[in-house]
Each structure stands twice: as C-alpha cells, then as structure tokens.
Amino acid sequence: MIKLINLNKVFQTKTIETVALNEINLHIKKGEFVSIMGPSGCGKSTLLNMMGLLDKPTSGKVLIGGTDLSNYNDTQLAAFRNQKLGFIFQSFHLINDLSVIDNVELPLLYRKSTARDRRTKALAALEKVGLSHRTTHYPSQLSGGQRQRVAIARSIICEPELILADEPTGNLDSVMGNEIMNLLQNLNKEGATIVMVTHDEQMAHGTDRLIRLFDGQTVAVHQNSKEEVC
Amino acid sequence: MIRHIVQLMWNRRKKNFLLMTEVFISFLVLFGISTLIFENLDHYRKPLGFEYDQVRMLSMRRGQIEYSELKEKFQLIKQRLKDNPKVLFSSMVSSNSPFTDNGWFSVEEDSLRRVEFNFFAVEREFFDVMQIPFLEGETFPKVNTNPEERLVVVNKKLADEIGVPNLIGENIVRDMKVVGVVDKYRYKSSFFPDAVSLFEMIDENDTTDLNWFSGDVLIRLQEGTSKGEERELLEELEGIAPDWRFDMQELADMKIEAERKLEAPLIIFFVVAVFLILNVALGLFGVLWYNINKRKGEIGLRRALGAPANLVRKQFVGEVLVITLFAIIVGLFFAIQFPLLGLFEIRAGIYALAILIALILIFGIATFCALYPSKLAADMEPSLALHEQ
Numbered sequence A: 001m002i003k004l005i006n007l008n009k010v011f012q013t014k015t016i017e018t019v020a021l022n023e024i025n026l027h028i029k030k031g032e033f034v035s036i037m038g039p040s041g042c043g044k045s046t047l048l049n050m051m052g053l054l055d056k057p058t059s060g061k062v063l064i065g066g067t068d069l070s071n072y073n074d075t076q077l078a079a080f081r082n083q084k085l086g087f088i089f090q091s092f093h094l095i096n097d098l099s100v101i102d103n104v105e106l107p108l109l110y111r112k113s114t115a116r117d118r119r120t121k122a123l124a125a126l127e128k129v130g131l132s133h134r135t136t137h138y139p140s141q142l143s144g145g146q147r148q149r150v151a152i153a154r155s156i157i158c159e160p161e162l163i164l165a166d167e168p169t170g171n172l173d174s175v176m177g178n179e180i181m182n183l184l185q186n187l188n189k190e191g192a193t194i195v196m197v198t199h200d201e202q203m204a205h206g207t208d209r210l211i212r213l214f215d216g217q218t219v220a221v222h223q224n225s226k227e228e229v230c
Numbered sequence B: 001m002i003r004h005i006v007q008l009m010w011n012r013r014k015k016n017f018l019l020m021t022e023v024f025i026s027f028l029v030l031f032g033i034s035t036l037i038f039e040n041l042d043h044y045r046k047p048l049g050f051e052y053d054q055v056r057m058l059s060m061r062r063g064q065i066e067y068s069e070l071k072e073k074f075q076l077i078k079q080r081l082k083d084n085p086k087v088l089f090s091s092m093v094s095s096n097s098p099f100t101d102n103g104w105f106s107v108e109e110d111s112l113r114r115v116e117f118n119f120f121a122v123e124r125e126f127f128d129v130m131q132i133p134f135l136e137g138e139t140f141p142k143v144n145t146n147p148e149e150r151l152v153v154v155n156k157k158l159a160d161e162i163g164v165p166n167l168i169g170e171n172i173v174r175d176m177k178v179v180g181v182v183d184k185y186r187y188k189s190s191f192f193p194d195a196v197s198l199f200e201m202i203d204e205n206d207t208t209d210l211n212w213f214s215g216d217v218l219i220r221l222q223e224g225t226s227k228g229e230e231r232e233l234l235e236e237l238e239g240i241a242p243d244w245r246f247d248m249q250e251l252a253d254m255k256i257e258a259e260r261k262l263e264a265p266l267i268i269f270f271v272v273a274v275f276l277i278l279n280v281a282l283g284l285f286g287v288l289w290y291n292i293n294k295r296k297g298e299i300g301l302r303r304a305l306g307a308p309a310n311l312v313r314k315q316f317v318g319e320v321l322v323i324t325l326f327a328i329i330v331g332l333f334f335a336i337q338f339p340l341l342g343l344f345e346i347r348a349g350i351y352a353l354a355i356l357i358a359l360i361l362i363f364g365i366a367t368f369c370a371l372y373p374s375k376l377a378a379d380m381e382p383s384l385a386l387h388e389q
C-alpha cells in the first residue's frame, strides 16, 4: 500500500536545521493496521505528513498503491488525497461554523457530487460512527469523543483506501479513546489500511504492527508482540 | 461550492456583522455620492432656460434719495439705455438676478389656494433680455391699465403646480393675473434644477413699495460690443448721477463665480468619500488577513481533504463577495426606497445608474481587498493542518 524509500525530511529555518526524518524505509501492506510511537518531536507527524502527501520530502520517494507521486502537481495531489486518503487529527479539526452533517460532507465538495448524494453518504457515515441523531448539532455542542467520531465519519465518507490518524485519542479520556479505537479496528476489518500515531502502548498493541521512531529514525518494529530490530 | 460558501457565511454572520455593517454603510455612501454626481451632471447638460452670453448686470448704489428724485433720475437712465444703439433690451429687476446667490421666496394665499414661488420683479423687456421664450401668452403690456390687478408671468413648473388648464387671464391668487407662461428659469446655476417661479411686472408708480428698485438692471448688448463701448456706456450713466456708484458685470463671469463657490464643499465631500472608501478597504483587508491567520487550521484541513490551492483562493474571495452580497441586499432595500418613494425629486433613472455604479465600486473594492489575503491562504502548506497550536 505504502512504500517509503530512503525518505529524508530536513526543516530549514533561519537559525537552525532540523532533521525530522532520517533515511526512512518502510513498507505498509494493504489492509494493515500500523501504529507509530515515539517521544514528542521525533518526527511522527512529519512521517504521517509524508504518507498523506501534505508535505514534500527533502529526498526519497513516497509510493502509494504503487504510484510514484514525486511528480504530481498541487492539483493532482489534492485530487489524489481526496480520492484515496482519509485524515483524523488529535484536535479533530472540525469547522465550528458548520453543522455536524456539513462537516462530514466537506470532502465531497472537492469532487463532482450532487447535494442529494452528499446528504445520503454523510448520513451513512454518521450512522457508522453512531451519530445519526446529531446531524444538525454544531461541534461546540458535542463531547470530545463525539467530535472525533464526526471527524472519523468525515474521513471515511469518500471510502479511502488509507486512513492516517495522528494521535486520534490524544485529547480523549480512556473510555472515549477505546470507543474510537474500536471504530478504527472495525474500519480496518472492512478493508481500510490504517496508520495511527499514538502515545498509548495498549492501543498500539491492538494493531498489527508497531513502529518505534526516535530522532527521525525507525528504531524498532514489533509485530504481534514478536520483536525484531531493524 | 457556492452553496457551501453562502451557508458558511450565513452561519458566520454574527462574526462578520461589523464587516457587513461597514460594507452596508459604504454602499449607501457610494450610492449617495453617485446620485449626487449624476444628478448634477444631468442638470449641467440641460438648458438653463435662458441665454446669458450677451447679458450684463448693471448695479447702481445710491445714497439717501427722495422717491420723486429717484424716479426722475431713473427715467433718465432708462432713456439713455434705450437710446444707446448697443443696448438691445434692458429691464430693471429685483436683486435676485441669475448667479447672484440671492433668492426671494414668497407665499401668497387667498380663500381659493395657497401658492409658493420664487419671486422676481421684472419689466416687460426682461424676457427679451434673457431670451426666455413664452409657451403661452406674452409679456406685460407697456402700462397696466387696471391698477387693481398685479400682472404676472409664471413658469411651467408653477403653472403645473397650480393645475388650472388655461391660465392666461386667470387670477391665480388674490389680485395676481397671469399674462404669460414661460418654460424654465434656472437662475441659480447649472447645478440647480428649475424651481417654481413667478415674475411680477414692476410698477414704477407704486410708491408704497420701493422693493422693485434694487438698483439692478439687466441689459442685453448687441453681439460684438467692445469693452470700450461698454465703458463709454457706463461713463454716460455716471454723468447722470455723479454721486451714484455704477458697476457692470458679465453674467457669464458671474456664472463661473457661482459655480466655483460649489467647488469647496464638493472637494470636502469628495475627500470624505475617498477617506471612507479607503477605510472600508483597509477594514476589509484587515479583517480578511486576521481571519485567514486564525483559520490556518481550517485551510490546512481543506487542503488535506482535497482542495487544490486555487480552490482555497477562490473560496476566500467567494466569502468576501458573499459577505458583500449580504450587506448589499440590505443596502439595496434602503436605496430602492428613494426612487420608490420619490424622495428629492430625482429621476428613477439617475437612482438606478447610481445604484449600478455603487454596486460595481463596492464589489470591485471587495474583490481587490480579498485578492492578496486569499493568495496568502492559498499559499499555505497543507501540512499546517497537522501541526498548529
């Protein structure tokens, strides 16, 4: 599903140069549920950005579904993200001025679709996350767990092949966190490939594979509690 | 997408209220200014109703004087004017000659009606001096044979207001009998519309009211009369009354002077308007800039969800246009009341043109102010969605 080849990312600011990713080589299979762990600032979000085509690597290649995306322009990348990728963020990133259902419909606005089609799909997605009774609410009227479920509904409305989640339970208590984790596991069972950054060991062990990152490098990969050092 | 933007802006209407108010007010101001400009241009290109090119205003300042002596001297002066081959026509007039900035508003009332008008005291040659054509009737007779009647000429606007079909020979109010109807007399300047006017025949024998003797005489000179000849005429008159002061002005000069007086308020008005528009532009610009910085996360999110950069730019420009549209819908409601209620005697066409220009200007300003902040928004990296705070 995803191939990262000799991936490097260096952030250049006026005063300092930060090496966020250092020679990453990674292969994530279709249908896999992978978690990424590591201390703050080690490059987890940067790695997810690379997989999500939100940022360009300094060197190296990102292949998704066998497609080399290095030469895609902005419009092509946007269309690719819209069709193949789903995003879930720690801080939900809902638009507060839009109702729950309008938030969920958002990705469909960036492709050809009719209003009726958007409504139907948004309702189905909300059904899946158990929020079909909250469609006309606004994000401020929901709990943190509910907000994240709206964000998940939004991420799956386009039926993406790959879901990228950056600390999706980071702002939630453990009960709500478990709910979200269950949802992700169900989506994975239905066929979605998922990459999730987390700080929670227990959640990480609920995934197929755990990748540990340190200072922009993969330091370890645990598979089904078997450990192998790279 | 358009629906989405309208929906978003509608939901954000409270946050954008100040901005919308600003746009609303500037729309009305622009509408007001445009109306004024077009109304004045419209006046300017329309005929005044008289010809002023060869006309001079002779003014005489005199000391204390007996009525009999005044009349005697004045008859001499008039005779001298009649005798001068360069003087085609002349008429004593009340002090509100064209372009003098003097007005004389009068109201007459009897049991039948109440009539309000701009009053002018003139002689029978006045309409020849000013080349004002008659629509009906004619100018005053040489002498008024019936001292019980005051003979008057009215303009069409006053005749229409009175609303009686054949006015000639009718007493319109009290002892005022109409002998003629003329078209227009826009005496103030090219920027003022025609107003209801009434010209009363000067009766030299009326000793009770010396108002007619303002000391002003309007004279039509033969075309080609030289400055020297004008001076000769003046000297001749000074010979008749050496202790009076005589002065002769060209109406054409007086017109320029009168219109120049309007310059200062116009400039102030213009500066205020420009300042206001600038203020709106800066306001729009500032709010947009601020909004876009506050909405970095949202921009990143939209990019992540599949919005290409140029669509983000279009969205932000679209938002500004929608805000402007909301404000203008309210503004239009107010602006349309002016032609609907017929306020200020301005033609609906002028209002329509002013609305159109105000719309173009306000949308132009809004778009212009939205371009740069929207470009900033479009240039933001999609990865902003993942790391902020």
Ligand SMILES: Nc1ncnc2c1ncn2[C@@H]1O[C@H](COP(=O)(O)OP(=O)(O)O)[C@@H](O)[C@H]1O
Pocket (backbone or CB within 6 Å): A011, A012, A013, A018, A019, A020, A038, A039, A040, A041, A042, A043, A044, A045, A046, A047, B387
């Ligand atoms: N846009 C950026 N500009 C400069 N440095 C950045 C930028 N994004 C991330 N970094 C740096 O790269 C490193 C990795 O960041 P990040 O991937 O966000 O870490 P994590 O998500 O693991 O906490 C950090 O040292 C961070 O300061």
Ligand SMILES: [Mg+2]
Pocket (backbone or CB within 6 Å): A044, A045, A046, A166
């Ligand atoms: Mg992070």
